[in-house]
Amino acid sequence: MVKRMLSGRKTPTIQDVAREAGVSTATVSRALSSPERVSRSTRDRIDQAVRMTGYTINQAARSLRKRASNTILVALPDIGNPFFSRILEAVEREAAARQFNVLVANRRPETDQATRLLDYMQSNSADGILLFDGSLDLERFRGLARDSAHMPLVVACEDIPGSGLATVKTDNVCAGRRATEHLLSLGHRRIAHLLGPSGNVLTTERLQGYSEALSAAGLPIEREWIIPGDFHMENGAEAAQRFRESESPPTAIFCANDEMAIGFISEMQRHGYLCPRDVSVVGFDDITLAARYHPPLTTMRQPTEELGHISAMTLLDILEGKRAANAPREIILESQLVVRESTAPPSHG
Amino acid sequence: MVKRMLSGRKTPTIQDVAREAGVSTATVSRALSSPERVSRSTRDRIDQAVRMTGYTINQAARSLRKRASNTILVALPDIGNPFFSRILEAVEREAAARQFNVLVANRRPETDQATRLLDYMQSNSADGILLFDGSLDLERFRGLARDSAHMPLVVACEDIPGSGLATVKTDNVCAGRRATEHLLSLGHRRIAHLLGPSGNVLTTERLQGYSEALSAAGLPIEREWIIPGDFHMENGAEAAQRFRESESPPTAIFCANDEMAIGFISEMQRHGYLCPRDVSVVGFDDITLAARYHPPLTTMRQPTEELGHISAMTLLDILEGKRAANAPREIILESQLVVRESTAPPSHG
């Protein structure tokens, strides 16, 4: 009876296991999800039957009935960026350890991201969202949601002040200030800042830290040396051009991420300038390559691993009811100044 | 009737839409998935009702009934590696454009990956797998699967010769040969090779290309200068140490990826050696940073974007029945030698 189906059979269902073990499907279901509710002997028979049939649960059926997909959605602005892909790596690790699947949604300029993300939730494809995309209009997103109060959503890296949402981020203002203070302490007085993408909280916070440090040192903030960027290496190269064309360029620059810092240094070196001899550079993130760049990059290290790990933990805790959804908290991680060789005192004060 | 439910309501279902539009659920379902099968007027009423209720489909219910999840699984060895995260980016773009979700599964050393991946399939969480993880024991994986012949699986980057599986890869042997030939043509005679992870097809193929080139030039293959690695920068640094400690080190090295090349150069430079003056280096992949490294890296460019795009297309075509699952084909993309400044003739022949 059993053997004749060996070939050409369908995927075994819980019915097959029940029949094989001589119990009802209810018992099988219980044996699998709460073993302590089933007697030892029945449990053994069921385990045996599971092995015999090669049964695996049908997630779709389970999701339908339980109204939960055991899946989280990770919304990223740029998977290709090592900073985010490292975070994704940590998120995936934590999720896998807790038997959750991870869906990724990269930003797509041509698509309305708020609608897209919402759709994942409303269609029951994901139970919660881990939002790393600072460009999403969160207000609108929550406006669209019919039940935004109970939407399991953890905002990471960026935040919406006063939104009351669970948030995991780093101390960007402070980090921006410390990066700038490092340059000031080396004796630099004319310090440029290469911005992140406009409209991004990260950008404004790092800029604020930069401004605070300059003001505290009694230095003016020169509009001209606050340079637009969007986290790509190309922006660094553009900034380098502006430096080279200037009559009296700054002696240092604080870049809102490492890629731009590398783009900047690379382009300067291509034209015969040396870092840190001619210009000091501080980056942000401490991507793997920063330590191996030439010169090794001074940068504000973000706790990438932790950002991913803790934000995932927070979301999963909410989903598993280990944490009240309406008791949000802001977790702020510390950045760390890593001094390497791309910064030095200015050559002529 | 309708309005009283405005607050505290459940997610609307197809039943709600049917009631609202005064038709059966069957008609609503048809109106949504094959509009041409319902009359113009009914369709309009249904569209209207969908808007009224804010209906979105319940994917779990649909998956259960259709036995398909509209989701693909991307299995990667290392999300954090920019080479793979760029690929993932391209995959996600293609999938999103075709309304497919993307689940990611990064390799986890402590877990049996074959079982894990299979589970995604058998539990109906994913309809197909895009396999970039060269370390998976594919034979065993297919052995475990009860129905491996019909399993929608596209192998990318690596391949299993004779497996008959749909494959998208680059010409690694050829690329390895050309990278080595480039060094030979500059006049190098003692050329080291820094390997990828052992047991990986990529590794053996690139090594084969390297060996072919040396043999063709009538040069011996020195075991000592085939150095183990696993694609991490640290390996490059270790290789550098071996160079420095050698009485008569090679004048050039071909590294199986850019990270290791950068690790190598960085460590050499740290000890006062210069690239390419003291040693020429060829990398592999052409990650974004390669062009901006110092010196800019000579490397074999892999068509990352295309690898992701084409492999995703292939898998999705299979899933959508646009391509027979049993009519597999091997697609081989060309790599391209990008000569920059990390290679030069040896200083003393």
Next chain:
DNA sequence: CGAAAGTATGTAATCGATTGCATCACCTAT
């Protein structure tokens, strides 16, 4: 001894969308 509580299991409704088959109205051709 008998009521109450506890344990193990079964029955059947349920989650929400899809689809084979049946039905009905209307049209056309012989």
Next chain:
DNA sequence: ATAGGTGATGCAATCGATTACATACTTTCG
């Protein structure tokens, strides 16, 4: 006028797991 065809729609079974409730049996204790 009738048979056959076509197009639009409804009915109800179905996908596979979960779980509230019911049932049967066992243990405990006054």
